[in-house]
Amino acid sequence: MTIGQVIKDNRLKAGHSQEYLATKLGVSRQTISNWENERTIPAADYLKELSQLYGFSFDAVIGLETPSYNKKKLVLKYGLLILILTLLLLTSEKSLVFYAYLTVGVIFILFLIDISKFIRKKVALWKGKENQL
Template identity: 45%
Template structure:
């Protein structure tokens, strides 16, 4: 029996209409209809909401479909991981391009860098839209939430790339702090203000930002 059939049977047994289930899951009635016809699969947040609405467990809903559901969550998490890192790359690339633009020897090179910046911005915007949808759908508010979610829903692999990815996610605050350091140093270099003293001040400031961010994450997760 497929998961959509189980959802429909639970809904009917509880005397609930599709509109009511949709409201409980914060989705449209059409989305619920697609689930019940096995056209689409609910994500983990929706599965938890469905289980709560029916006073049952997620395991009871997915039944024998568990391997398929796990593969689906793994695939979704991988796509989100690509978006997550792509946005970080765009952020760093944009800062580097501004640094190059500040030191461009002529107008033609400035124009080329401006075109490259526009291209990077376009990639960032195209990545941000599905990124925002995913975070809202799964209730991810902080970078700590994102890291924990990805670590939970990505299947274990022994490949070097996946081990490195999991290591980065497990120490996301350290990597985020290093990224802030790099961004501040790039900004100082672009403005022509990079000196040993300014570098120390920048690193101290980014460390403070990292600590504040960590405490903000803990406060939001209370």
């Protein structure tokens, strides 16, 4: 989600007009429109005010933080995986080594998938900034 989309979505969720937000921030309505339509990007001090006004993370908007729902999904995914594989380990004492290797292997594969997604996002962000120069 782009910065403009985040601003517009949060403004609409709060029931605010562009005029209201412009008055609140001390800018013109056209400035708000330009931000929301990705013609311009708000300065950091405006992003900070917007994040405080609407309760979103400044770091998440500029790409420095993973949204918390993704963190919760990761914890849930790995937690369930470890629980299931632990239950499998308890079912058969003969196959303990096999299940241990299986657990480590599956966790490692999931870790690699998550890391590759993270790297792809960062490369896409970097390429986008390179094109703006």
